[in-house]
Amino acid sequence: MERDQPTTATRPRRLVFALMLAVGGMQLLSACPGINGPADDDDSADDHGGPDDDDSAGDDDDSAGDDDDSAGDDDDSAGDDDDSIPFSDAQLRGAELWLEYCGMCHGDQGQGYAADQANALSNASFLAAASDEFLHSSIRHGRPGTPMSAWAFDYGGPLSDADITDIIAWLRRFGAFQLSGLDDIVVSGDAQTAEPQYQQLCANCHGPDGQGGSVSSVANPWFLEAASDGFLLHAINKGRPGTTMPAWEAVLSEQERYNLVALLRSWATPVEDSKVPPFQPDLSDHLIGAGGPAADFxxxxxxxxxxxxxxxxxxxxxxxxxxxxxxxxxxxxxxxxxxxxxxxxxxxxxxxxxxxxxxxxxxxxxxxxxxxxxxxxxxxxxxxxxxxxxxxxxxxxxxxxxxxxxxxxxxx
Ligand code: HEC
Ligand code: HEC
Structure with missing residues (x-):
């Protein structure tokens, strides 16, 4: 993948590049070293006994909400940006910030997996379930212990609240449809019953304790803090078409899916919301082993x-x-x-x-x-x-x- 250096001087170029991609509706296939994202590996869902990614699973509508077809659940993960709708100022700023801070991992069009584990954020099924609060929290706090940083000023990152809002405005271009009421859903299930099924069906991708591996973690404390039961259930029911995350609603009974939600929920641990004063690193003091022989690699x-x-x-x-x-x-x-x-x-x-x-x-x-x-x-x-x-x-x-x-x- 061709990437500009993230310097202020090249910002305008990056913006033009973003617009070009958005307008062309072109899908950028990444070729960074170190990619082994699941999006490259379409067959693995089948290897794990999961169903195909389409929605033929049927809409046996359950409590996951009024999930009608307009949710665009079958859409590809990227490139749905409707080029006939002009960018608002917020979206333009968001696109620029995205390219500077996010695209190198999540893909220039949010298609995911330019870096390991960095999921597809322009995925319409994800965007339908992700509230603004969920997105805000995920970006502010990051996912400590993973490559996803806390981006907000308050935590030592580079972004203001307004920056984060603009990034979200840009992301919404890829999936304006949002499910209503999803975050009010509270699921009751039995975590222990789900454990063997999780090990059999999910652990291969998400790790035996949900800690993630080549794909994102489902046990991260900040993820579970931000994700409602309805969000988790929707991800399990519908999967993430265009990625290797299968839809499970036609494979597992409703109660089995509820039990899986309860299992993920049981991994939640309390989060500590510790803001920090502005951080200005001192770059003048930089040598390790000062006075020793120069290292030569x-x-x-x-x-x-x-x-x-x-x-x-x-x-x-x-x-x-x-x-x-x-x-x-x-x-x-x-x-x-x-x-x-x-x-x-x-x-x-x-x-x-x-x-x-x-x-x-x-x-x-x-x-x-x-x-x-x-x-x-x-x-x-x-x-x-x-x-x-x-x-x-x-x-x-x-x-x-x-x-x-x-x-x-x-x-x-
Ligand atoms: C073949 C690999 C694979 C299997 C098997 C799999 N998943 Fe996933 N799962 C993924 C990927 C990849 C994503 C992230 C997709 C994206 O948005 O980019 C994901 C996302 C999720 C999410 C949403 C996480 C988030 O941060 O938004 C949940 C919840 C989830 N999976 C639960 C499960 C459960 C429960 C099972 C077993 C029933 C399961 N998955 C099986 C690959 C898999
Ligand atoms: C260094 C790579 C990297 C960069 C840069 C990065 N992310 Fe992430 N992001 C990740 C990874 C990896 C995850 C999944 C973490 C996990 O396993 O829970 C993630 C997760 C997320 C999630 C949660 C998605 C979900 O389904 O739970 C959001 C939202 C997000 N990133 C937005 C952003 C935004 C906005 C930016 C730029 C300001 C950004 N990321 C920059 C690597 C990155």
């Missing part, structure tokens, strides 16, 4: 670009001098980061470029695990740096290896 790169975390960890232990750059939004850095790393979010790379030395290695990382860090390396290379590499396993690889991490605004 040039012989250890995979594809001339990726350095493994064990090499980086060895350099840390050896007291070598280099820089680790956290390319994720500031909110992620504040939550947890690699010890010694500086926060240089991909949308503020110019500031880092102005102060970082050219004669020391710079290792960048993100959570997804190559998308934002790859952008950061591209920006560095374009600015004339030659010693820059992407941490191959990404932040979550580092975390699960038990290597040192820190939290808060300090490097260590």
């Amino acid at each position: 040039s012989d250890q790169l995979r594809d001339g670009r990726f350095v493994s975390m064990s090499e980086v960890h060895d350099a840390l232990l050896a007291g070598q001098e280099f820089i680790i750059l956290d390319a994720r939004p500031g909110s992620d850095y504040l939550t947890e980061h690699i010890s010694g790393a500086i926060s240089a979010p991909f949308y503020r790379m110019e500031e880092a470029i102005a102060v970082l030395p050219h004669d020391r290695w710079i290792v960048t990382y993100c959570g997804c695990p190559h998308t934002l860090s790859g952008d950061a390396v591209d920006s560095l290379l374009a600015a004339g740096f030659s010693q820059a590499a992407v941490l191959d396993e990404g932040y979550y690889g580092w975390l699960s290896a038990g290597y040192p991490i820190s939290s808060g605004s300090e490097r260590y």
Whole structure:
């Protein structure tokens, strides 16, 4: 996929690109490294014994709401933007923000899976069920523990409430129809009864505890906080046509589906809504192992670009001098980061470029695990740096290896 650098200078170009795509109704097929999103893998639904993605499941209308056909449940996940309707100012701003902050993972048209696990947000079936509150909350708080960051200012992210509202206005172009009353539905089911069925039918994709894998988590505390029973039931009943998420309403009885909702609900844990003061990282203090021998990763790169975390960890232990750059939004850095790393979010790379030395290695990382860090390396290379590499396993690889991490605004 061709991507511009996320710099202010290229914003207008990105906007034109968005409009071109929207007007052309063209579907952008992503070709980023590290994609293995389920949208590429149409057959796996069948492998898991799920039904096809169409709606022939029938509308045995249940309490999931007055789900009539105009919900557009069969639509493809992207490209439904009606080009005959002019963009409002809010939608134009939303499109621009989308390309700058979201498209690199969720796809330029919201089609999903430009980065692992980043689901299809322009999916009409998703948009029919997702209230503005659900979208707002998901974008504000993110999904801690996944590559989805908290984007709101209040949590250390780059976006204001108005920005988030505009992004939602743009997304709604892909599915203006919204189910009413969905969030009032309260399902009663038995979680324990559903457990074996979940392991048999769902765990392959969503993980044995719902923690996600190649597809999104269904157990994330912030997801369960934002998602009503009706939202969960709708996802299970109708699936997400155009993705590998099957529709289960013709396969499972109503009570079985209610039990599954109860099981997901039973995984909810309390969320802590901790806002932070504005975060201005100090980029002048950036060296790890200051005074030690300069680290040299040039012989250890995979594809001339990726350095493994064990090499980086060895350099840390050896007291070598280099820089680790956290390319994720500031909110992620504040939550947890690699010890010694500086926060240089991909949308503020110019500031880092102005102060970082050219004669020391710079290792960048993100959570997804190559998308934002790859952008950061591209920006560095374009600015004339030659010693820059992407941490191959990404932040979550580092975390699960038990290597040192820190939290808060300090490097260590
Ligand atoms: C073949 C893989 C696959 C299987 C099997 C599967 N899912 Fe999914 N599921 C997905 C994908 C992919 C998505 C996200 C689709 C999108 O919107 O991009 C999803 C989304 C969901 C969502 C909505 C999550 C959100 O964040 O919006 C729920 C709830 C869900 N699945 C529950 C289940 C349950 C319960 C089962 C078993 C009965 C199941 N899934 C089986 C692939 C699968
Ligand atoms: C680094 C990659 C990445 C970026 C950038 C990103 N997201 Fe996400 N997003 C994800 C992933 C991964 C998930 C699924 C997390 C999970 O497993 O629960 C997600 C989930 C979401 C969800 C919840 C969807 C659902 O069905 O539950 C919304 C809404 C969303 N993102 C909106 C946005 C918006 C708006 C932006 C830009 C401001 C954005 N994302 C930027 C990776 C990303």
